[in-house]
Amino acid sequence: MKRLCMAALALASSTGAFADSAASPIYGVTIPDGYRQWELVAPAQEADPLNELRVVLGNSAALKAYREGKLPFPDGTVLAKLAWKHEPSPDFKTASIPGAATTVQFMVKDSKKYASTGGWGFGRFINGKPADEAQHQTCFACHQALVKDRDYVFTRLAP
Amino acid sequence: MKRLCMAALALASSTGAFADSAASPIYGVTIPDGYRQWELVAPAQEADPLNELRVVLGNSAALKAYREGKLPFPDGTVLAKLAWKHEPSPDFKTASIPGAATTVQFMVKDSKKYASTGGWGFGRFINGKPADEAQHQTCFACHQALVKDRDYVFTRLAP
Numbered sequence: 001m002k003r004l005c006m007a008a009l010a011l012a013s014s015t016g017a018f019a020d021s022a023a024s025p026i027y028g029v030t031i032p033d034g035y036r037q038w039e040l041v042a043p044a045q046e047a048d049p050l051n052e053l054r055v056v057l058g059n060s061a062a063l064k065a066y067r068e069g070k071l072p073f074p075d076g077t078v079l080a081k082l083a084w085k086h087e088p089s090p091d092f093k094t095a096s097i098p099g100a101a102t103t104v105q106f107m108v109k110d111s112k113k114y115a116s117t118g119g120w121g122f123g124r125f126i127n128g129k130p131a132d133e134a135q136h137q138t139c140f141a142c143h144q145a146l147v148k149d150r151d152y153v154f155t156r157l158a159p
Numbered sequence: 160m161k162r163l164c165m166a167a168l169a170l171a172s173s174t175g176a177f178a179d180s181a182a183s184p185i186y187g188v189t190i191p192d193g194y195r196q197w198e199l200v201a202p203a204q205e206a207d208p209l210n211e212l213r214v215v216l217g218n219s220a221a222l223k224a225y226r227e228g229k230l231p232f233p234d235g236t237v238l239a240k241l242a243w244k245h246e247p248s249p250d251f252k253t254a255s256i257p258g259a260a261t262t263v264q265f266m267v268k269d270s271k272k273y274a275s276t277g278g279w280g281f282g283r284f285i286n287g288k289p290a291d292e293a294q295h296q297t298c299f300a301c302h303q304a305l306v307k308d309r310d311y312v313f314t315r316l317a318p
Contacts, residue, residue: 037198043202043212043213043243044254044256046253047255049253054202055199055317089203089313095204095205096206154248155256159259
């Protein structure tokens, strides 16, 4: 009976039946409670083809490290990137404002758990659901290629 | 002596010698402590000629009203609009990020104090100093002309 149970567990695990459906593939990152109340790091704008307005928010560990200019970020740092399609303001012809939300993405610092990816775990969510494994396989490669010298973090604190 | 003193006071007052140099003309709005830690309302982007990235933050009264969809905003609401020149990201050719800070602007709701301007006081600051009276004379006219039906507030809560 014990052997049967172990086999069932192994099968369930390999098919993802025990995986947390709310967690990102590869990294197991989930959407942190209250991230929408976190402090502003910086906005950004993405031109074609994404055409997005974005804002990066950070938890208190993130903002403390940013303000002190300390790298690497400490374990416990979490960054959240919110993105929306940008659309013309109905009020000002020169302004663009957020349209539909597109993705919410997180970087979670845990230097032991994520030792093989610079200490960072990644999670990309669309309508509250994690994106697929293929999308998550691209995260670290790009951060590593472009901003390894900033502890793999693109966004700088807005002045 | 009393008459002389009153005359001196009147003169000083008329020349602005007793005005708070940190407060906006017309409205007397000052930069609120800790506004940089306030919660995100929404980002925006301004095309030519301003070429700015902007973020509106709000205090807890503001966010509560936004979330509940309640208009008018209650007394005590404060909105902060931070703005930066947008400049190309050094990392991604499709991205724009904050360059130099340009202005920080506030709207303060006090329906008695600011009864003649829809209940809102306005403050526009450049490098921490209030902009001149001429600039402050334009605030309410524009908000009144375009968004009177949204309690004079342009920015909507980002989804």
